Amino acid sequence: MLELRHRHRLRRKEIRKLADDIEAALGVRTFDEGAAVDLADAQRFEVVVFDNSVVAVVFEGKAFLTVRGLLRWPASRAHVSIDEGAVKYICNGADVMGPGITGADPAIREGDPVWVRDTRHQKPLAIGRALAGGAALASKAPGKAVKNLHYIGDELWNLGVTD
Incomplete structure (x- = not known):
């Protein structure tokens, strides 16, 4: 069970940097400078709490939306689309395999954080780290293509934030 520790309110300047990082990565504007945004430690991740929901995680100093954050602010960049047959595996924490991919943002570079969506509904299922461009x-090359870091139903998804 994940637990939030060291939760603190961010300053306007920190909120602006956070929103700019997310906008650069995903092409979506999230919160304004005046919003009440908190940063907390959740064992494996540093998480961003907004409106009592964990909406982003911090990877290597850069913020990226969680699945809940992507549902709140639909993104247009850094996506990998998968076929319907792979959905149940991804939602159980499996890494994304090359043959299950139906499309990807061409701007993705190896090591970038990406979000995984299903082809039919275009809804986010997971976030992970790209293992290729x-x-x-x-190109549907065989082998692992995206390392799954967070998915619907995991500890981070189920993390209830209470004051």
């Missing part, structure tokens, strides 16, 4: 991901 966008063109290589879309």
Whole structure:
């Protein structure tokens, strides 16, 4: 069970940097400078709490939306689309395999954080780290393509934030 520790309110300047990082990675504007945004430690991740929901995680100093954050602010960049047959595996924590990919943002570089969506509904299912560039991901090469870091139903998804 994940537990939030060392939760503290961010300053306007920190909120602006956080929102700018998310906008650069995903092409979506999230919260304003005046919003009440907290940062907390959740064992494996540093998490961003907004409106009592964990909406982002911090990877290597850069913020990236969680699945809940992506549902709240639909993104247009850094996505990997998977076929319907792979959905149940991804939602159980499996890494994304190359043959299950139906499309990917060509701007993705190896090591970038990405979000995984299903082809039919275009809804986020998971976030992970790309193990290849966008063109290589879309080519359906065999083997692992995205390391799954957070998915619907995991501890981070189920983390209830209470004051």
